[in-house]
Amino acid sequence: LEGEIRQTERVTALGHMSAGLAHEIRNPLGIMKVSIQMLAQEKCGDGVVSEYCRILLEECERLNRLLSEFLSFARPKELVREKIALEELLDEGICLIQPALQQNFIELERVRSELLDQKEVEVDPDQIKQVILNILLNAIEAQGIGGVIHLQVVEEEGYVGFAVSDQGPGITQEVMPYLYDPFFTTKDKGTGLGLSVVHRILDQHGGKVTISNHDERGARVEVLLPLV
Numbered sequence: 001l002e003g004e005i006r007q008t009e010r011v012t013a014l015g016h017m018s019a020g021l022a023h024e025i026r027n028p029l030g031i032m033k034v035s036i037q038m039l040a041q042e043k044c045g046d047g048v049v050s051e052y053c054r055i056l057l058e059e060c061e062r063l064n065r066l067l068s069e070f071l072s073f074a075r076p077k078e079l080v081r082e083k084i085a086l087e088e089l090l091d092e093g094i095c096l097i098q099p100a101l102q103q104n105f106i107e108l109e110r111v112r113s114e115l116l117d118q119k120e121v122e123v124d125p126d127q128i129k130q131v132i133l134n135i136l137l138n139a140i141e142a143q144g145i146g147g148v149i150h151l152q153v154v155e156e157e158g159y160v161g162f163a164v165s166d167q168g169p170g171i172t173q174e175v176m177p178y179l180y181d182p183f184f185t186t187k188d189k190g191t192g193l194g195l196s197v198v199h200r201i202l203d204q205h206g207g208k209v210t211i212s213n214h215d216e217r218g219a220r221v222e223v224l225l226p227l228v
């Protein structure tokens with residue numbers, strides 16, 4: 001037991017240290033980004049220079065995103081709970097994802113329910129918006145250009161929530177067990193942190209998330225939150 005406790009302490013310390021490190025990396029990264037932007041504006045440039053600048057900026061953005069996602073995973077925030085209707089949570093989450101939907105010519109079909117939309121949950125709205133966003137982003141990335149993503153409210157004894165169904169390739173049995181592992185990704189430029197953040201936030205809320213393939217082609221992600 002003593003060994004286990006030491007192990008836990010070590011893991012916690014490591015978590016703190018890596019969160020600190022991630023935070024420290026951010027500052028120089030910001031400075032690099034500005035410098036590259038300046039460099040790109042210099043008139044010395046033949047096309048090659050601006051092309052390298054473009055790549056450098058893209059990679060800075062990527063590191064930045066990785067760090068943000070890592071920080072929200074490694075340094076969970078205290079929940080600031082608030083009573084809120086399911087409908088309002090979904091409205092706000094969808095609002096954030098609109099630009100990505102438009103860019104990819106994807107239609108979001110929302111299946112409403114007068115009864116369920118009004119049900120209240122006691123959650124941290126910002127964190128649940130993050131959950132909605134991460135799940136919808138995955139759906140968009142799986143689907144690519146065009147098609148429809150379905151968003152439906154769902155319920156289960158003591159819970160309400162929502163399900164997102166996409167028309168992407170779905171999820172193979174081999175990767176199913178690893179979906180929530182930090183840094184697990186099948187994408188070239190993925191961080192593999194989206195679903196681990198989703199899982200952590202739902203744990204904190206006493207909620208649950210289930211991922212499966214649906215009958216037509218594609219994945220279905222269901223999120224349930226405890227009713228007030």
Ligand code: ADP
Pocket residue numbers: 134138139142166168169170171175179184185186187189190191192193194195196219
């Ligand atoms: P990332 O999106 O950066 O890869 P996530 O934690 O969000 O990290 O997702 C982990 C992996 O789960 C993805 O790389 C992908 O293989 C799989 N996945 C998640 N959502 C879907 C989806 N809607 N359709 C197919 N695969 C998915």
Ligand code: MG
Pocket residue numbers: 134137138192193194195
């Ligand atoms: Mg993701």
